[in-house]
Amino acid sequence: RRQEEALKNRERQLEEKKEKILQKAHEQARDILQEAKDTADQAISDLRKSGSRGNMAELEKTRSGLRDKVSKKEKKLQKKKEQAPARGKxxxxxxxxxxxxxxISMGLTGTVTGEPRDGKVKVQCGIMNSQVRIDDLLLIHEDAFGNPTAIQSSRSSMKKAFAASEGRTARQLDFSQVQxxxxxxxxxxxxxxxxVRELDKYLDDARVSHLESVRIVHGKGTGALRNAVHQYLRRQKWVKSFRxxxxxxxxxxVTIVRLK
Structure with missing residues (x-):
């Protein structure tokens, strides 16, 4: 009887370990895609600053595709999270x-910096201090998620690959994991x-930072800029409302935007 219980416990431990490994693999894949998108963002920004249009359309297409992949990966992670058995919420x-x-949703480790309120709590991740949903958090201890150098090595490889394609060293690229x-x-x-390009990138960053509301300054003028902003916002399913x-x-x- 005792041996049977020990075997069941061992089986459960192995299953939990497998889930953690798969979760980490999904998070690493999402992080790599996010960094690829950040690289495209930086390339577009550099071209704009230099006044050269270059292959802007191609870069925009690449960035859009990467953004879709990041979004799909996040949805998969969220689905797995929802399907996972509740273990000490x-x-x-x-x-x-x-x-x-x-x-969980950002794949980042941080420190609680405020008291919980309305189902959220302030968490400091690097230089970013954000309000995060409590149900999106796991309380951890040192090394509870394994050796971080394994994740870092994957990111380092990705940086080198993108740097090589641009003819630059990885050190010359700015990959800020937390903004x-x-x-x-x-x-x-x-x-x-x-x-619209600037707004697209900004709202991506705002979502990752868990901002609930943002202020877009477009001025009054002829109304062309305001109309372009509003047309873009209407097409985004993760925009809760704007006014x-x-x-x-x-x-x-200005336009006040509330994000889902």
Missing amino acids: LRPEDLHIGDKVRV SVSPELNLLGMTTDDA LGDFGEGDAG
Whole structure:
């Protein structure tokens, strides 16, 4: 009887270990795709600054494809998370300032920096301090997720591959895994095409940073920039709602966007 229980425990432990390995593999794949998209973003930004249009259309197409792949990978991760058996779901009272946690959706480790409130808590990941849903967190201890150098080596290989394709060294590329995202984007003075490209990238970053609401400054003028922004927002299924600014927020010169 005792031997049978021991075998069942061993089987359960192996199954849990397998789940963790698969989860980590999915997260690494998503991180690699995200870095590839960041590389395309940087290349587009460099071309724009230099005034050269170059192969902008091709880069935009590549970036769009990578963004779709990242989105699909995130959906798969979320689905696996929802299908996984609940094992000790975190409650607000389980979290304290200074606790080390894993942000599941972002694949990042951070530190709790505020008291839980309304189902969320502030978590510091690198230079980014964001409000994160408690159900998107795992309370961890040192080395609970294995050796981080294995993840880093995958990212390092990806950086070298992209650097080689651009004829540059990996050191010359800026891969910021965690960004500090402002809650406001200023599009004043841009053409509608450039503004939409900038907005597209900005909202990607805002979603990753778990921002719930952002302010887009497009000015009043002829209304062309505002219309382009609103047309873009209407096509995005992860935009919960948007509206023109109220008195004191910038009136018709700004748009307030709420993200899902």
